[in-house]
Amino acid sequence: MPCIQCGWCCRQYRGFHWAKEPDLLRWHREGRRDILQYVAAGRNPDGTVRTAADLAEAELSSMDPATSWTDPVTGIALEACPFLVKVDPSRYVCAIHPTKPAVCRDTNTWEWGLGRYGPWGCPASPP
């Protein structure tokens, strides 16, 4: 598709990602603790943040779907996706593109059209 990598859709969604069980299990199998650490999973008895990187496969299966990326230390929801990388003044890329969440992979922003997003809509949308 004619995506120009402006990064608008990822910036618009900020920290929201709706990681679901298949995403969590895939990252677990792939050893992607660097991704799983951004998914909060409650608190440890000592009050420190527990993340999906600390969970076993069975625990990941029973987790509620995460609705935002969270800071691995504070557990607070992030305002931006930690994997969006600005590579030049007008171009962004996804640092985890091969294994990004299904919601990112399957959302065809250009098909939603300008009406959905108003004047800030996806520039790859048909007129």
Ligand code: SF4
């Ligand atoms: S808003 Fe459209 S053109 Fe910009 S990165 Fe997203 S899909 Fe690509």
Ligand code: SF4
């Ligand atoms: S994971 Fe990748 S595709 Fe999804 S919001 Fe972040 S940068 Fe965008």
